[in-house]
Amino acid sequence: MNVSTKGTASHTYDAIVVGSGISGGWAAKELTEKGLNTLVLERGRDVKHGDYPTAMMEKWEFPGRNTISQESRERQAKQSRTGYTTREATAHWFVDDIDNPYSEDKAFDWCRGYHVGGRSLMWGRQSYRLGDLDFEANAKDGFGVDWPLRYAEIKPWYDHAERFAGISGQNEGLYQLPDGDFLPPFEMNCLEKHAKQRIEKKFGDRKLIHARVAHLSQAHLGRGGCHFRNRCSRGCPYGAYFSSNASTLPAAAATGRMTLRPFSIVTELIYDQETSRAKGVRILDAETGEAMEYYAKVVFLCASAIASTSILLNSKSDRFPTGLGNDSGELGHNLMDHHFKVGASGRYDGFEDMYYKGRRPTSTYIPRFRNLGDGLSDQKDYVRGFGYQGGASRTNWTRGVAELARFGADLKADMFAPGGWRMGYGSWGEHLPYHENRMYLNYDKTDKWGMPTVTFDCEFKENERNMRKDMQASAIEMLEAAGLKDVTGFDDPTSAPGLCIHEMGTARMGRDPKTSVLNGHNQVHAVPNVFVTDGSFMTSSSCVNPSLTYMAFTARAADHAVNELNRHNI
Amino acid sequence: MNRREALKHTALMFGVAASPATVTRALAEMAGDSSAPRYLTSSQYKVVAAMAERLLPASDTPGAMDAGVPQFIDVCYGLFTDAEGKNNLRTGLADLERIDYDHLSEAEQDDIIRSIASDNAKPGKSWLRQFRALAFNGYFTSEAAAKSGFIWDPVPGNGSNQTQCIPLAETGGVSFYE
Known part of the structure; x- marks a missing residue:
């Protein structure tokens, strides 16, 4: 591969965040607010807050009155399985399945969007905390491994996440x-x-x-209150629900320390054998096809459970022949949804x-x-x-x-x-963590970038x-x-995993490096300057919607990363 | 806006171009030559228009034709319906084309609808259900319906959080959906 390393200094940051959805937006906000010059890499196109083309359209302005066109059913066949995501008002937020293929040993619905903001634009916005009933569950009934922390440790970070995101409830x-x-x-x-x-x-x-929802029942931190239009998933011009675009990314940008680079497909982490740290990431520019490298002291993988795990699996070295951080063999396993x-x-x-x-x-x-x-x-x-x-x-x-x-x-x-x-x-x-439920990379079937595609083997x-x-x-x-x-x-007993769009668990946290990928601060056990804070860290799935938990754990991990950097531990 | 004002509004709507570009474009299409379908044959289209208007006739609110229902069904058939659905729709329309449905009197047209609805032979009923779904969707999501029979309130506002359990009489009617 012809990799451009020109201008190493200009390609060096304090932190790199991969992904700009719920977790990536939070990582960007927290790291920049704590003083780190941060590069945010997003594989898809840019979407500025307000850049929501269908937000103000009336139903009669859609030729099919906001239903799914035959063209979408063909080009977005898997994305259409929900029955609602690829309607005319929101189809542009979901990928083209022909350009972005994946395979299914068993049926799995992988619904996603490649753009700045990711699924924070289309999420369901239900926001609940996990409690000790959840954090103790694996230890008590023996499914999966024990969570490496308890509610008291994450509680202040839930408070922090809720105060900024704006959660309505009682x-x-x-x-x-x-x-x-x-x-x-x-x-x-x-x-x-x-x-x-x-x-x-x-x-x-x-x-x-x-x-309990990430909708503003009243104006909050400069964002408008809900106007009761119920057109949320199109993108809200008032910023009345939490999205990266309306909330965390503007906060990160306001620090002057964020560089956001759309069309940047991260292909792998660069592992430095001498320091046992990741040096940075390799990317493909999705517009030019050019391969490039970016360097940083700390890397946050926030690309979604499946995408972050794919990056780790594809980051092979002498030290990590089956993927960075995969000493336990659990990377890609324990896949859960609801x-x-x-x-x-x-x-x-x-x-x-x-x-x-x-x-x-x-x-x-x-x-x-x-x-x-x-x-x-x-x-x-x-x-x-x-x-x-x-x-x-x-x-x-x-x-x-x-x-x-x-x-x-x-x-x-x-x-x-x-x-x-x-x-x-x-x-x-709740979907239990079963080791045999997994996703893995298929190097025989590559996408248009020559990258391996994902195959799912997961069931209830x-x-x-x-x-x-x-x-x-x-x-x-x-x-x-x-x-x-x-x-x-x-x-509907035929409903397959994935349809809930809550993929989790493929780089789980745990106390023991032999049975888990991440420690209790979302760090890869053996490569502590790599943090993974999207759904892949989830040790169990709970039965509540997970995004608020990603926010809290991301903020806590960012705090830990900055403290560890200051102590020269990473 | 009361219903009378709404109706006036609707009437004006078709003659005036003082609306956003997208609406203007949509209206131009709706107001275009209604005998020129893009995906259905003109014979199919005449039956579609006649039956839609009998299901949802002009009254104190606009009828299916005024609301652009035939144009919607044409587009829906062309771009939003799978091969099986298209085939079903065509098959049922063919039966009605054979009897020149659109040339029958209104009373005769209504009798035909009643006979399909009460026919226990399943194909007719399932066809009528498919057609009604198309016609109702085309009508009740139209601009004409939004601005006549419904309360068209695109931005209800934050104060709505205090109005989730109130007398129907205070609401003025059904809010146009989404």
Whole structure:
């Protein structure tokens, strides 16, 4: 390979951050604010805050009224598997599957975007803390390895992340879902308030709470409050939800110490045998194809679990023949997602004269209530647990489609009026860390850059399948307790890992270098100036949405990196 | 905005060009020669327009034709429907083309819809469901519907957090979706 090393000094920084999504944005902010000149490398195009082409478009301005075009179904066949990501309003945030192929020994949905901001632009914005129920789980039931830290150590960093990101919610005093530092919650609608009362009365161990979300219920640190448009995933011109583009990257830029380089595909880390440190990274310029090197004292891999792990696996040296930091052989293994697409919904007769205004971007949450370690909630068939996301709304015009015999002016007028109330909950369950669930690099099938592609070999197993029965049955019994009629459950057993878009675990943290890739500060055990702070560090998956945890761990790792640099330990 | 004002607004909308470029372009297409489909045959298109208008006729709110539903179905058929869906739609339209559906009286057209809806032979019902889904989507997501029967409020505002459980009467109606 013809690598350009010209201008070594101009290619040298204090820190390099690979990726600009949730984790990369936080790394950039924290490292620059602590004084490090930081190069942020993003493989995709630049997206400045406000550069959201569909944000202000009305539905009728999309030729298919914001559905998925045949062209997208062909070029983005895998990205389209969610059924919503490649609609006209958001298709441009997801990769072209023909240009960016991957393989599946078993079905795995890998949905991602290559642009500045990454998936922080399209994420679901649900933001919950892990607690000691999660951090102790592996040690207690023996699946996976023990987390190398407990809640008390990460709590201040959750506080720090929430205060900057702006999380709306309400403290509930629950052991299984630690309280936080919240903006006021988004109000529940009438049926949600009613269901909360009924469910909490009937089931003393369950709570129906405001979803905790990275949406601003009021203006916060220069970003505008939510305007109730509910067009979030297109990008928010008000910066009313947390994204790298609206939040962390502007903060990093304001220090004057960030250099952001889009179109920079990191191909490998450069390992220095003499110092046992990474010297920097090799990249391909995605516009020119030129190979280049950049150097730094510390490297943060924040490219997403699969991409960061791919970079490590592809960083081969005499010292690390199977990938940098892979002494344990666990790199690429213990791949997790959450399992979902199971729950229930029903109809409510009543509150016909009650309604709501605007389009609230959030809903409600039912925290985990199984296997809490209290002896009361233990389950025979499975370990760990699940939570629910969902809520109530009045039906719209789509209710009229199936009423085949009704048509004409009266039907049309009826469809302009609100329909009856419905309420539903989907459940998100924990996926255990199984060593054999993995991704690996395929050097026989390369992409247009000549880089190896990713192959997935991952599945849900008995524990997840058993849990799903309870996820559905408990949803039905709670909705019935709330007074819903015609409650019907659903469960899509064909839903494969990946679809939740919460890939994690492929460079897990642990106490023992023989069984884990990272230590308790997100450092590669044997190469301590390499930090990995995206989903790949997750030692277990919990059942809550993971992004807030990436923020907290990234901030904590950046603090540790700067302290270690100052102590000349790395 | 009450419904009468909204209707006036809609009427103006088709004659005036004082709107953003994208809207102007969309309107130009909608107001274009409605007998010139881009993907359907003109015979199919006439049946589509006639049936859509019977399902969602002009009343105190615009009808399917005024709302651009035939144009939407044409584009949806051409660019947003897979081969199987296209084939299903064409098959059902062919039956209606054979009986010159668009030349029947309104009462006869309505009778045909009723007979398909009550026909227990499945293909007819599933076709009608497909067609209704297209027509309803084309209509209830149109600018004409947004600005007549619905409350068109693209930026409801931060104060909405205090209005998530209020009497229907205070809301003025259903907010145009997304």
